[in-house]
Amino acid sequence: MKFSIAIRDGLILTLDRENRVIQNGFLGVLEDKIIYIGEEPNDFSSDEIIDAKEGIVLPGFVNAHTHIPMSLLRGLAEDISLKQWLEKYIFPIEKRLNPELVYTGSLLSCAEMIMSGTTTFCDMYFFEDEVAKAAKEAGMRCLISEGLFDFPSPNYGVDIEDGYRYTEWLIEKWKNDPLINVAVGPHTPYTCSEKILRKVKEIAERHNIPIIIHLAETEAEIQEMKDIYGKSPIEYLNDLKILGPNLIAAHCVHLNKKDLELLKNNDVKVVHNPECNMKLASGISPVPEMLNMGICVALGTDGSASNNNLDLFQEMDTAAKLHKISKMDPSVMDAVTVVKMATIYGAKALGMEKIIGSLEVGKKADIIVLDTNKPHLVPLYNPFYSIVYSAIGADVIYSIINGKVVMREKELVTLDIERIIKDAKQWADQIKDWLS
Ligand SMILES: [Zn+2]
Known part of the structure; x- marks a missing residue:
């Protein structure tokens, strides 16, 4: 042979x-x-x-939810409230984001991911073409999406129509690439108007590509959705007919019985990010319940600013232990299940189970x-x-x-780690200047 x-x-x-x-x-x-x-x-x-x-x-592991350019914001501010963290640090920097910073942060993350066993990642951020370019250079497989919402974006500006155009341009640009795949990325149900969510669904259906969204992450989100719409974020998306097998929903921490049924009946793919949920004190996702129901739950790290690394070994360890202590039952989240979450379930969540996620002839x-x-x-x-x-x-x-x-x-083999670290340190100096 x-x-x-x-x-x-x-x-x-x-x-x-x-x-x-x-x-x-x-x-x-x-x-x-x-x-x-x-x-x-x-x-x-x-x-x-x-x-x-x-x-x-x-x-190779599948990191099913992350924001890889945020590696440059790793450890910038810690141990403060989410509101303070976002308003004093993350938002002011994200206003000044540029393609070069996103590219360097993405290369840094690709190096970190390859060195810790991840071969595929699913991303949402700004200037996602730079993420794609970095992944291509690294030789990594990915599913990327430009974050869309009702606020001004550092990339497409104030007009959401430009956000749709950028997404369509990404889809067209990378459509025949063996490694780079593009999804549509509405940020959350509470930062996107109904109009955006309907348009996102139309784009995803027309191109037959996934939708990536943050969903039911915090109690505040549940309350806000209840106040505005009188329903849970999952019920709301169900009414808009966005729930479906192509929806990749990150977090899904705060769910009621009806939400669980809706996720199951619509074959929504859930991504569990235990370290981020713990660090931001968001809550504990009912992962054992979802797995028992047959819902596909993959594993993600979320961005490095809220984790603070992209190492799926640590994420697996945490996922297993978090649910054992939460249920006071050492038999939940057994090791085989957790490894599946980081491999074959991750592949399934991204719609790639036919080509990756297991070692089989033909894959x-x-x-x-x-x-x-x-x-x-x-x-x-x-x-x-x-x-x-x-x-x-x-x-x-x-x-x-x-x-x-x-x-x-x-x-x-593919990346010059010394140069990437040097560039990343230079950007960190720039970021410190922006905040001073
Ligand atoms: Zn996220």
Whole structure:
């Protein structure tokens, strides 16, 4: 057999329908696809052979909700109220955002994501074409959306029509790209008028693309929607016929029984962001209930300003523990479920489950390799337990996206990390000047 990349001696977690685990496994890639998984073939040739040295081989993680340019705002202000944080720090900076800053912040995040095992991300921010350019340069897979709302945008200005035009331009520009996918991004039900939400639905349907929205994140949002419309944000979106399988709803923290039924019946995809919800004291999303009902719940970090990193290993660990303590039941959110949230459920949430999210012949080669020959990963009785409760982002030593090695022996192949860090530090100085 002929491969472009062969991975040998790996503990392969396929995350396929049977959740097969293969000891001393071998995986072969040709061009952008996985063409072989199983025992090492007797006779093969490969352009590159990766010796996993009994390390774990699994699908690259999907960060299903983030705002990657916000890495440049990481740690800017902490331990204050959300209102203060937004009004004194985030909004004044976002008013001055420019494409160059967004591009540098995006490159920094792409480097961080690749180095911690993420191969696909779902983003909403401003100047999203810069996010796409950075992802393209990094060789990362993504679903991006320009944030739309009733307030002036640093990108499209005061006229929402320009926001729609920018979104349509993004869709057109990236439509045949193998890695970059575009969605429509209404910010929230309370920052977007009914008119925007109806238009967003029309654009998404016309192009058959997902809608990304923040939904039912805080108690204040629930109250505001009740005061204005007399219903929950989910009921409101249901009345506008926006709930559906193409809706990617971040957070979904404050839900009543009827909301849960609506999410389930409309096959809405939910993204859980436990660290952000904890840090901003938003509340605890009823994730075990949603999973029990069969709702697809993926995992996200949200932006680095409210997390403060993009490491899905930490997010998995937190997701598992948060719900165990919240329910006072150590059996909820078991390790296999949590790893699925970061892989196959993430792929499903983004509408990509046919091409990524599991290691299967015919799927795109988005693969990570973990070095398990480390004190904190020995002994390794069960790889799922080790991944969720012991492993960290830095354990990832190889990352392959769409059949291309983007990190080899912990060295980034596509990005110049020294230059990116230098540029990011310069932008941080600029940001400090803006606030002084
Ligand atoms: Zn968010």
